Amino acid sequence: MAWQRDLIFDAARRYTSTFEPDMLTAAPTRGIVILTCMDARLDLFRMLGLEVGDSHILRNAGGRATDDAIRSLMLSAHWLGTREFAVIHHTGCGLFGVTNEDIATKVESATGIRPNIDFLPFDDIEASVRGDVERIRRCAALPRDSVVWGAIYDVHNGCLLPIDLPVPIIGATEPMVR
Helix, strand or coil: CCCCHHHHHHHHHHHHHHCCCCCCCCCCCCCEEEEEECCCCCCHHHHHCCCCCCEEEEEEHHHCCCHHHHHHHHHHHHHHCCCEEEEEEECCCCCECCCHHHHHHHHHHHHCCCCCCCCCCECCHHHHHHHHHHHHHCECCCCCCCEEEEEEECCCCCCEEEEEEEEECCCCCECCCC
16 A cells, blocks of 8 residues: 655645635634544535635544544634534444444454444444434533534435534533543
């Protein structure tokens, strides 16, 4: 496999030669954070009509509301003023229909080490979106004047299907340990 490092740094040098500073800050101009999957097929800027600076985008395997994702939501909300959180999962996700056992076995066969972590696989994409929306909704450390909603992106036809309307953060008793 050819490493991408040299191509990345060449592209960065070309970018630097035409770079023009702007007035953007770290705060998203549209006040939204999008939590989604790391899948390379998701072009969030084109799909969601975003420009650089519009949104915070958090990506992880499956687009799951992990402790680390919620840590980032808290920082975005309390330091940078975001008040809208979106959870977008997608069809064809690598975590769909597999088990922690499947993933642990694959890692172990490649490395000799068996990981003991929850990879948060799922069998029902709509339920996974709803579950992550609810986890965020119940996070006591997020501002109560915020909302969260969910959607599913279909990688086969480009459609974004709403799953949940925006619901207020209620900050119940959700612990920060999953």
